Amino acid sequence: MSSILRRVLHTAFNRPYSKPTHSCGELNATHAGSNVVLAGCILPERKISNRLSFFPIKDFSGTTQLVVRRDNHDQPVLSSLSRVPVESSVLINGRVSVRPTKDRRPSPTGDVEVHVDSFTVLNPAAPVLPFYPSDDQAIVNDELRARFRYLDLRRTALANNIRQRSHVSRLVRDALHTEGFLEVETPLLLKSSPEGAREFLVPSRLSQSDTPLFYSLPQSPQQPKQLLICSGAIDKYFQFAKCFRDEDGRKDRQPEFTQIDLEMAYVAWGPHPNAHNNPWRIGGHEVRAVIESLMGNIWHNVQGIRLPSSFNVITYAEAMARYGSDKPDTRFALEIQNITSLLPHHHQSSLANLGQVLETLAIRRSENLPFVRADDQYQLTDEPTVTRIVLTSTNLLTWLCNLVSPAVDPEHHISLNNVLKVNVGDTLYVSRRHAAPKGGATPLGRIRTQLAESAQNLGVSDVILIVSWLPHLVPGDYVPPAYPHLFTHHPFTAPMWQDITAMYDGRIDEVRGQHYDLVLNGTEIGGGSVRVHDAAMQEYVFSQVLQLDESEKASFDHLLQALKCGAPPHGGIALGFDRLMSILCNTQSIRDVIAFPKTGAGTDPLFKSPATVTNDVLSQYGIQGIRT
Ligand SMILES: *[C@@H]1O[C@H](CO)[C@@H](O)[C@H](O)[C@H]1NC(C)=O
Numbered sequence: 001m002s003s004i005l006r007r008v009l010h011t012a013f014n015r016p017y018s019k020p021t022h023s024c025g026e027l028n029a030t031h032a033g034s035n036v037v038l039a040g041c042i043l044p045e046r047k048i049s050n051r052l053s054f055f056p057i058k059d060f061s062g063t064t065q066l067v068v069r070r071d072n073h074d075q076p077v078l079s080s081l082s083r084v085p086v087e088s089s090v091l092i093n094g095r096v097s098v099r100p101t102k103d104r105r106p107s108p109t110g111d112v113e114v115h116v117d118s119f120t121v122l123n124p125a126a127p128v129l130p131f132y133p134s135d136d137q138a139i140v141n142d143e144l145r146a147r148f149r150y151l152d153l154r155r156t157a158l159a160n161n162i163r164q165r166s167h168v169s170r171l172v173r174d175a176l177h178t179e180g181f182l183e184v185e186t187p188l189l190l191k192s193s194p195e196g197a198r199e200f201l202v203p204s205r206l207s208q209s210d211t212p213l214f215y216s217l218p219q220s221p222q223q224p225k226q227l228l229i230c231s232g233a234i235d236k237y238f239q240f241a242k243c244f245r246d247e248d249g250r251k252d253r254q255p256e257f258t259q260i261d262l263e264m265a266y267v268a269w270g271p272h273p274n275a276h277n278n279p280w281r282i283g284g285h286e287v288r289a290v291i292e293s294l295m296g297n298i299w300h301n302v303q304g305i306r307l308p309s310s311f312n313v314i315t316y317a318e319a320m321a322r323y324g325s326d327k328p329d330t331r332f333a334l335e336i337q338n339i340t341s342l343l344p345h346h347h348q349s350s351l352a353n354l355g356q357v358l359e360t361l362a363i364r365r366s367e368n369l370p371f372v373r374a375d376d377q378y379q380l381t382d383e384p385t386v387t388r389i390v391l392t393s394t395n396l397l398t399w400l401c402n403l404v405s406p407a408v409d410p411e412h413h414i415s416l417n418n419v420l421k422v423n424v425g426d427t428l429y430v431s432r433r434h435a436a437p438k439g440g441a442t443p444l445g446r447i448r449t450q451l452a453e454s455a456q457n458l459g460v461s462d463v464i465l466i467v468s469w470l471p472h473l474v475p476g477d478y479v480p481p482a483y484p485h486l487f488t489h490h491p492f493t494a495p496m497w498q499d500i501t502a503m504y505d506g507r508i509d510e511v512r513g514q515h516y517d518l519v520l521n522g523t524e525i526g527g528g529s530v531r532v533h534d535a536a537m538q539e540y541v542f543s544q545v546l547q548l549d550e551s552e553k554a555s556f557d558h559l560l561q562a563l564k565c566g567a568p569p570h571g572g573i574a575l576g577f578d579r580l581m582s583i584l585c586n587t588q589s590i591r592d593v594i595a596f597p598k599t600g601a602g603t604d605p606l607f608k609s610p611a612t613v614t615n616d617v618l619s620q621y622g623i624q625g626i627r628t
Pocket residue numbers: 026027028029030
């Protein structure tokens with residue numbers, strides 16, 4: 001900094017200074033006439049004339065308008081406020097006055113301004129900063145923002161998200177404590193286990209010289225929390241759990257993330273006496289009741305919205321059939337129709353022989369108006385099993401003939417069009433798929449989602465759903481290849497009591513799990529299950545269903561042992577806290593609700609991690625370094 005500037009700045013480096021009397025966001029008309037001391041960052045000057053300037057001053061709580069008049073020659077110092085670099089920390093002495101009516105702003109401090117008597121620069125900002133967080137118009141690239149995250153956090157929107165996150169975590173803690181939950185921390189340094197996604201390993205200096213030893217960071221506190229309940233000492237546990245997943249950079253995923261994790265003892269395993277085959281009443285409804293009340297509480301407090309006191313429940317099979325998705329967006333009525341039974345009999349039986357169904361998604365000109373527009377612009381790509389047909393007077397009574405053979409006669413088309421309520425101008429997406437759905441979405445479900453993404457005005461309110469009875473297992477199609485099946489959830493989920501025989505008979509595809517997902521507006525925000533508490537069944541799942549070998553099974557020994565010690569039946573759920581916050585803060589990315597997030601690629605430009613360490617350090621862990 002130039003010596004001239006330093007002289008005029010009245011810098012209070014390392015000198016005592018007085019305590020602020022108010023925060024910048026606190027002042028209002030009731031303070032008029034008081035002398036106040038404010039501390040905050042000085043924002044760009046708005047110069048009205050040589051004698052009059054306005055400066056906003058901003059701290060964690062808000063912004064107050066400062067007024068600087070230079071007509072009083074006894075206070076030459078005030079003119080130097082113009083030379084204080086923007087974003088410097090300053091201390092202001094001044095007097096509050098009510099603004100002229102015409103100048104009032106609707107913000108909390110908008111009725112007042114503070115006339116500056118004197119100021120002290122507590123810490124000057126550099127004359128040029130990487131970017132200016134108060135400048136909403138500036139286009140700052142993401143890399144720069146990430147590298148100077150502490151500066152970016154000065155932006156009001158981002159700072160508000162972090163405050164909101166703290167507010168919600170307090171709500172959650174209060175609500176769960178009130179319901180008798182205990183907050184318990186579980187270890188972050190755990191042991192590698194063959195459960196699913198890739199883990200972060202942490203080398204330990206306990207390593208033998210030739211055999212490095214590793215901890216692994218948990219993907220979720222699944223095993224510790226179950227063991228906690230198995231102890232019988234705690235009947236309701238929760239934690240804001242840090243979870244780690246070493247995934248390839250995926251859009252809007254973070255390698256470390258936070259879950260609201262909870263587990264309860266003695267949750268119902270079988271059907272409720274009044275179940276009446278209602279999926280809601282079967283298995284773990286105590287857990288879901290906690291979630292309903294928790295979500296209701298958050299939505300009421302943060303959004304000012306009353307959610308229904310109980311959420312709709314839909315089975316996986318129904319969700320896949322009607323919406324083509326295991327996290328259906330039911331804000332809009334557009335539904336997939338199974339037209340198999342409307343086909344001539346010989347087509348029905350040949351589809352049945354192939355184990356297939358024929359289904360359609362109809363976009364009708366007469367309704368679904370937002371979808372008609374989305375459909376007009378839709379490019380059908382990457383869905384080889386789907387045919388898009390725009391009905392015309394030429395194909396109205398023949399459209400099915402290109403899709404099935406032998407040809408279907410016009411009379412049949414007439415009745416089919418009647419049932420589908422379609423006519424000339426409407427669009428049909430037709431798909432033939434395996435009758436038993438697998439995974440997260442069917443081809444028509446994906447198209448439904450894509451159309452919804454480009455359609456406007458989908459509905460008016462939040463729709464929260466619980467999807468239950470998910471397939472217990474899906475055929476393994478990814479690591480570890482040794483396992484013939486991969487759990488939809490994890491290997492501790494209890495099978496539906498009706499499907500236990502099928503499981504012991506080896507008909508794994510028919511087994512549904514006592515699993516439930518929480519879905520908001522088509523986004524999954526949590527999932528949980530009732531767990532297996534019978535050691536023999538858990539052992540069967542490990543050895544017969546997952547076909548783990550002895551050493552892999554050994555990594556679950558402690559859990560089997562704990563179940564054998566008379567563990568209470570239990571179940572739980574985990575909500576993605578980052579996702580939940582991004583919804584509540586109305587942001588696109590979970591990075592906007594995390595103070596120091598990683599980039600999409602999993603790197604941290606601020607702390608510059610991950611980073612190399614020297615071979616010397618590696619050798620302390622028994623790890624051979626890279627030869628150079
Ligand atoms: C003005 O500030 C006072 C003191 O902080 C506070 O009690 C009062 O509620 C505020 N008034 C308004 C209208 O915000």
